[in-house]
Amino acid sequence: MITYNDSDLILAPIAGYSDAGMRVLCFRYGAGLCYTEMVSAKGLFYGNENTAALLHIDKEEKNTGVQLFGSEPEIFAEVVRYDCIQKFPIIDINMGCPVRKITSNGEGSALMRSPELIYKIVRAVKDNSGKTVTVKMRLGIDGLQNVQECALAAQEGGADMITVHGRTKEQLYGGKADYDAIARVKEIVKVPLCGNGDVTDVVSYRKMKETGVDYVMIARGAMGRPYVFSSVLNKEYQYDVKEAVLLHIDRLCAFFPEKTVMNVMKKQIACYVYGMRGSKAIKEKAFAASSLTELKEIFQ
Numbered sequence: 577m578i579t580y581n582d583s584d585l586i587l588a589p590i591a592g593y594s595d596a597g598m599r600v601l602c603f604r605y606g607a608g609l610c611y612t613e614m615v616s617a618k619g620l621f622y623g624n625e626n627t628a629a630l631l632h633i634d635k636e637e638k639n640t641g642v643q644l645f646g647s648e649p650e651i652f653a654e655v656v657r658y659d660c661i662q663k664f665p666i667i668d669i670n671m672g673c674p675v676r677k678i679t680s681n682g683e684g685s686a687l688m689r690s691p692e693l694i695y696k697i698v699r700a701v702k703d704n705s706g707k708t709v710t711v712k713m714r715l716g717i718d719g720l721q722n723v724q725e726c727a728l729a730a731q732e733g734g735a736d737m738i739t740v741h742g743r744t745k746e747q748l749y750g751g752k753a754d755y756d757a758i759a760r761v762k763e764i765v766k767v768p769l770c771g772n773g774d775v776t777d778v779v780s781y782r783k784m785k786e787t788g789v790d791y792v793m794i795a796r797g798a799m800g801r802p803y804v805f806s807s808v809l810n811k812e813y814q815y816d817v818k819e820a821v822l823l824h825i826d827r828l829c830a831f832f833p834e835k836t837v838m839n840v841m842k843k844q845i846a847c848y849v850y851g852m853r854g855s856k857a858i859k860e861k862a863f864a865a866s867s868l869t870e871l872k873e874i875f876q
C-alpha cells in the first residue's frame with residue numbers, strides 16, 4: 577500500500593513548506609501519504625548539516641515519504657542506506673524540479689533527458705534501500721513530451737508508483753495542467769499512477785480521477801489549507817486557523833532553532849491567512865515579530 581487511512585490523497589513535496597508541522601496537519605485532515613520537501617542526495621553524501629532538520633519526522637506522522645534529488649546512481653545507492661533515510665517507509669525521486677540551479681546540475685526535470693539514467697537511478701534506489709520507491713516527473717523537457725518513455729523507464733527500474741505533474745518543465749507552474757496527457761500515461765503503466773496539478777477542491781479532484789489515476793497529489797491547494805484533504809473527500813471537518821498555526825509552530829520547535837521556526841512560519845502564516853479578513857494586518861504583525869512568543873501572541 578502506498579497510502580494509509582483509506583485515502584487516495586497525497587501531500588506533495590513542497591520546498592520550504594511540507595515540513596513536519598504541515599504534514600501532521602495534513603494527515604489529521606485525511607492525507608494518506610505526505611512527502612518531505614526535496615533533499616539533496618549529494619548534500620547527504622557530503623554531510624551537509626542543513627539537510628538533517630529537513631529529515632525530522634514527527635511522532636504523529638504515520639506514512640511519510642522522503643524526496644531526494646540528484647543525478648548520480650552511485651550516490652543514490654549510498655545515501656538510501658543511511659539511517660536518516662531508512663527511517664522513512666517511502667523514498668521518492670525528484671524528476672520534475674524546473675529550477676535552473678537544479679537542472680543545470682543535471683538534476684530534477686533534467687533527468688527526463690535520459691530515460692536510461694532514470695532507469696539506473698530508480699534501480700539503484702530500489703536495490704539498495706529495500707523500500708517502496710516512487711518517482712515524480714513532469715510531462716517532458718526541451719519541448720519534448722516524453723513522459724511515457726520516462727514513466728516506463730522508471731517502472732522498469734522498479735518504481736512502485738509514478739506521479740505525473742501535468743506540465744512540462746518549460747511551463748513551470750503556469751497555464752493549466754494537462755489531464756489528458758496524464759490519462760495517456762495511465763493507459764501504458766502497470767504500477768499505480770498519481771496525478772498532480774491544479775487540484776484544489778472536490779470538482780478538480782473528480783476531474784483528475786476521471787483520468788484513471790490511482791492517487792491524487794495536492795501541493796499549492798494545501799498550502800495554508802491542510803483541511804483541503806477533508807474538503808476534497810467530502811468529509812465533515814472542523815478547522816480553526818489559530819489552532820493550526822499554534823500546532824504548526826509547536827511541532828517545528830521540536831527540531832528547528834527559534835530563528836528558523838520564525839522564518840519558516842512567517843511564510844507559512846502568509847498562506848494560512850491568505851484571503852482572510854484582516855490578513856494584511858496579521859501578516860504585517862507576523863513579519864514584524866522578533867520572537868516566537870510575539871509571533872504566537874498574534875494568534876493567541
Ligand SMILES: Cc1cc2nc3c(=O)[nH]c(=O)nc-3n(C[C@H](O)[C@H](O)[C@H](O)COP(=O)(O)O)c2cc1C
Pocket residue numbers: 588589590591592613614643670671672673712741749772773774775793794795796797
Ligand atoms: C513553493 C513550491 C515548492 C515546490 N517544491 C517541490 C519539491 O521540493 N519537490 C517536488 O517534486 N515538487 C515541488 N513543487 C511542485 C509541487 O510538488 C507540484 O508538483 C506542483 O506545485 C503542481 O501541483 P499543484 O497544482 O497541486 O500545486 C513545488 C511547488 C511549489 C509551488
